[in-house]
Amino acid sequence: MNEIALRMKTLRAHRNLKQQELSDKSGISREAIAKIECGTTLWPSKEAVFKLSEALDTTPWYFLFGVVLTAQDMDPDVLDAAKVLQSLPKDKRKLLADTIKLIAAQ
Incomplete structure (x- = not known):
């Protein structure tokens, strides 16, 4: 099982959600969720990552990088900016x- 699959399955279990319940909450099909969790889908689409993150009350960074943060842990402005950035x-x-890095380095 890959890391994304393991993180998603673990978080879903911690939220006491069945795959169908997560499907209903996220709008991602139960079949797609099962494929992610068993590792058949190695890299879910960014749309799926955002929808699943929101449904599981976490961030896309948890799925992609294992950074454990909930949406409540992040500044709302930073979270909004990250969502816009990801959609580009x-x-x-x-x-x-690169622009943000330049500004931060000043």
Whole structure:
């Protein structure tokens, strides 16, 4: 089982949700959830990651990198900005990320 699958399954179990309940809450099919959890789907779409993160009251970073934060742990402005950033095409995300790094380094 890959790390994304393990994190998702563990978090779902901690929330006492069955796959169908998570499906109903997230809008992601139960079959897709099962494929992620068994490792058939190695890398879920960004849309799925965002929907599942919201349904499980965590952040996309938990799924992707194992960073354990809930949405309540993050500043709302940072969370909103991250959602916008994630929705951008890859080239624009990189440009914005590089700009943020430059600003932070000053």
